Amino acid sequence: MNTILIKKIKLNNSDKDILISGNRFERIADEISIAADIEIDGSGMAIIPPFYNGHCHSAMTLLRGYADDMLLDKWLNEYIWPFEAKMSAADIYAGSRLAILEMIKSGTVFFCDMYWDEEQTIRAAEEMGVRASIGVSMMDRLDHKTLKRNFEFLAEEHNYSSRISLNVAPHAIYTVGKELLCKCRDAAEKNNLTLSMHLAETQKEIDDCLAENNTTPVRYLEKLGLLGENSVFAHVVHVDEGEAEILAKTKSVIVHNPASNMKLSSGVLKMSLLQEKGCRVMLGTDGTSSNNNLCMLDEMKLAALLAKVSDRPDLATADEIFEMATAKGAAYFNINAGKIEEGKLADALLINLKNERLVPNYNLISNLVYSADCSCIDTVICNGQIIMQNHKVKGEGEIIDEAIKVCEKLTKA
Ligand SMILES: [Zn+2]
Structure with a gap:
């Protein structure tokens, strides 16, 4: 089973290590020391539900x-x-x-x-x-x-x-x-x-x-x-x-x-x-x-x-x-996710706390609702898979070029 270990990430204001195993959050603790398939340094970031x-x-x-x-x-x-x-x-x-x-x-x-x-x-x-x-x-x-x-x-x-x-x-x-x-x-x-x-x-x-x-x-x-x-x-x-x-x-x-x-x-x-x-x-x-x-x-x-x-x-x-x-x-929608908790399906966002729209960080939820834009989202995890990292999605340039081409065709015809 694929594992992802996120080290030293802010979860509800305290630093945690989070282990994802397969498509679930397996463990959330102050410190987890195992060799995971992927290790992410979560310092300077917070984990929230997507x-x-x-x-x-x-x-x-x-x-x-x-x-x-x-x-x-x-x-x-x-x-x-x-x-x-x-x-x-x-x-x-x-x-x-x-x-x-x-x-x-x-x-x-x-x-x-x-x-x-x-x-x-x-x-x-x-x-x-x-x-x-x-x-x-x-x-x-x-x-x-x-x-x-x-x-x-x-x-x-x-x-x-x-x-x-x-x-x-x-x-x-x-x-x-x-x-x-x-x-x-x-x-x-x-x-x-x-x-x-x-x-x-x-x-x-x-x-x-x-x-x-x-x-x-x-x-x-x-x-x-x-x-x-x-x-x-x-x-x-x-x-x-x-x-x-x-x-x-x-x-x-x-x-x-x-x-x-x-x-x-x-x-x-x-x-x-x-x-x-x-x-x-x-x-x-x-x-x-x-x-x-x-x-x-x-x-x-x-x-x-x-x-x-x-x-x-x-x-x-x-x-x-x-x-x-x-x-x-x-x-x-009967999806057992939406919370960062052990046993839940591993859906999560890693948020860059150094993003200008999140500073100062008196209240992260308030910042997310009233101030943030999507540039503060560094990583997206869905069902235990990383689908965006460093704010980049695999193949995004090609998806955009294709959409431009299709719209040109549709408006010309
Ligand atoms: Zn509608």
């Missing part, structure tokens, strides 16, 4: 900055959808690799994705060593043959590594009708998979749902039996007190995407209401065409600030926000 991104459309990195600052309708119909119609499977692979590169460099080791040609994103995640829950997208506008293939794909046995899982991804209540939603619910239950979906993102979604179904989106999904601890809902901006109670009672997971909600003028998530009711909240970036990066450090800062703008400065503390981005995110 980030778990609850909602992303990874291949949309190819659309970063392609169309901004316009109303949703025009944005989708005139820019996003025509561009996406030209994307091939190879383009999606290149876009996914660019996204994963960006995520690793900003300390993320897991993402929940929703796109199509999902096998390309799975291939990229497998090769680059990260964890992913890859959504198989469902929408009424997909033809019968594609939907049939999607459900079969979800039911099949796959030889993926333990880092990869699939999820059932009905896009939203306004693109997926009752019948298909129920089929998605059944497929998730039958195959023991997570269900992921956009929910209560805009006021229009609420108004349309009230007009069509005479109830609000959360209550509508409750009636259809789609809520539960394996259901992950992105955005969840527009909910009333009763809906927050329903989400808490059913243990449904809410993914807060503050950058996207602000950029698309979707509204402000009611953090204090959700916290008061005991809802399970994690963070996500959404895709790069509505963000426009995949940096969870940015997302933590925005989540903390946004909660304070609409409420009180003592709400959504740095510790709470950091936990949403790390331990809670891992737990909600």
Whole structure:
């Protein structure tokens, strides 16, 4: 079994030696003296859990900055959808690799994705060593043959590594009708998979749902039996007190995407209401065409600030926000990681404490939430493997060149 020994690293303010054996943290002690396969000098660095991104459309990195600052309708119909119609499977692979590169460099080791040609994103995640829950997208506008293939794909046995899982991804209540939603619910239950979906993102979604179904989106999904601890809902901006109670009672997971909600003028998530009711909240970036990066450090800062703008400065503390981005995110996706503890899966970041944004270091978590950028991340470890060291990812130049080439081709055609 491969071993990594990290010497003299700061863990919660004290110097520790940490032994990783295989894909787990085997021992954490004041001093460990063994000959490991790899030894890392951790002096001047701190070890923290990495980030778990609850909602992303990874291949949309190819659309970063392609169309901004316009109303949703025009944005989708005139820019996003025509561009996406030209994307091939190879383009999606290149876009996914660019996204994963960006995520690793900003300390993320897991993402929940929703796109199509999902096998390309799975291939990229497998090769680059990260964890992913890859959504198989469902929408009424997909033809019968594609939907049939999607459900079969979800039911099949796959030889993926333990880092990869699939999820059932009905896009939203306004693109997926009752019948298909129920089929998605059944497929998730039958195959023991997570269900992921956009929910209560805009006021229009609420108004349309009230007009069509005479109830609000959360209550509508409750009636259809789609809520539960394996259901992950992105955005969840527009909910009333009763809906927050329903989400808490059913243990449904809410993914807060503050950058996207602000950029698309979707509204402000009611953090204090959700916290008061005991809802399970994690963070996500959404895709790069509505963000426009995949940096969870940015997302933590925005989540903390946004909660304070609409409420009180003592709400959504740095510790709470950091936990949403790390331990809670891992737990909600049933990944036994997100904490630097013996027995946990070995996912970790080594942070350079001499980085100018982390000095002085009165409170590391506060510095990470409010001050850090990704240049402070030296090393990324996922499942006991080093996937970035000295802030360099293997093959990053080639991944970037390929993405540039693909985008040139797509905009010329
Ligand atoms: Zn989304």
